[in-house]
Amino acid sequence: MVATPDIPRASSAALLSSKPDKRPPNMGQIIRWLLLFIGGVLMIMPIAYMISTSLKWPHEVYNVNLIPEEPTIENYTYVLEDGRFYMWFVNSIIIATITTISNLLFDSLVGYTLCKFRFPGRTIIFIAILSTLMIPTEMLVIPWYLMSQSFGWLDSYWGIMFPGMMTAFGTFLMKQFFESVPDDFIEAARIDGLNELQIWWTVAMPLVKPALAALAIFVFLGNWTAFLWPLIVTNSVDMYTIPVGLSGFGDEADVAWELIMTGAAISTIPTLIVFLIFQRFIIRGVVMAGLKG
């Protein structure tokens, strides 16, 4: 008589165990879900109020009701018909896009160099770059302003963009990611006759696409929502970015919150689209950077 092998029995057990768990949730799970729910509500409330306020008439703005009594899209019509908003939108797009491209190129170049080349002073340079992260923006705006003034960059795209063309955070992020690119790849390309710039572009960059995507989103969002520096460096309404422009809605007597919230709601759309497309890269990028760090 042939003995029944153990394997089919083990497989059956595995199949049984793969059925959905129908046990009622325990107290720990309930508390976790409750905390997550509260966190979710806290996160969503400002957005909900932004949309709610954008659908309210001016007299209803200070009413805390989430659902407007008389919903209106008048604010959207007003903001979209106002030519200034388009101008600010285009300014923000130009600034955020160029700054993002610049960061992707320069942060990755510096990160790659610091990661893959051995040269005297490498560690000191890296520490110096990192140490700039500890200086608050509020302290930097005065030297930035003086620089802009002496170079004639006030009230220009270049003036708004130059402090963010390359960031210490981006350099750090890219350096950490390039650590995961095996040196063998680079040496193999060197033997195959590529120069260092070609190796960076052809071999190393495609291997850190998740990091590039994450960095692109961080930089784009950062520049899209930047307020303090664009406010300081711009004088003319034509050069405003969306956050600066929106803050000026209203008059000296009153702030038109319904228009500000409408503009904010509209300006959220591009970032929302970008985030929805690339969120998996952001999460992966943040997780990987954390692991590497």
Next chain:
Amino acid sequence: MANLALHNLTKSYGNTEVLHGISLAVDDGEFVVFVGPSGCGKSTTLRMIAGLEETTSGIIEIGGREVNNLEPKERDIAMVFQNYAIYPHMSVKKNIAFGLRSSKMPKPDKEKRILDVAGILDMVDLLERKPSQLSGGQRQRVAIGRAMVRDPAVFLFDEPLSNLDAQLRTQMRLEIKKLHQRVGNTIIFVTHDQVEAMTMADRIVIMKDGHIQQVGTPEEVFHRPANTFVAGFIGAPSMNLLPGQLDAGGITLAGGRIVPHPLQAPASDVLLGVRPDDLHPDEANPILSGKVTVREPLGSETLIYVETPSGEVIAKADGRTPPQVGETVNLGAAMENLHVFDAQTQQALT
């Protein structure tokens, strides 16, 4: 194809010298394997030949041309890495074609060359696949293909089989050997596996602590080891080394047993070497006796570990009727299979 010569090559990191004057001549089309334990300097030597490490002193010549000051791409070499180094974001075809990126060859010729290489490596059907869709052996073939497509003067292999499982290693070993017979390029192959070295090499270079211990054919290094390190490193299980005193009557081992040996040398302390393959139970002319402590059946043969006055030795017994554990056995070996080493210098005297 080209010959390769290393003249008194040294390498230092700071004040620490890790390669101490390596000299070697490799003939055109020869398959030379560098073998040795970790840290012996074999990979460093290979990387210096490739131009990935600077030489501290000495000269490297490829095809009669000094290449010390040339970039890796100018040395007419191709290298296969331990981790394959095939680019995960490129298809097999692009990976193979990568080796031709800097070539000025017309595009149709490049295409033909890629297909030729893919044909030789039996990879034509895999050209559009990504590396993640390939097995370990296939990935290694892609790496070899990328090296082959350039038709370099010298192929450098840096432990290319280390990441493969035992079965695949054996298969790839055979494939690389066949490939060499087919294309005939000069190959420098680095490994820490003495079986790979023995099975593939025309000549083996055995290294230890930054020194070449012996250069020779597999037969030479196995049957005529230059010193006790080579004797112990090549062959599995390792050669038994028994301390003794050499005099006119032969070699006196611990316990007083005298092993007759014709070696003419001044009386001195020596090590008598005998491979387990050559040491068998022998009642007629024993050189050692002792109790069997462990048996390792290998099928047709059985390895027996025998505790003797000279220490534990390993011998080979018949697989059908091996001695029992605890049994006392006499072990003998043919005179021509005995090796004698100077106990002080560890160098071979025979």
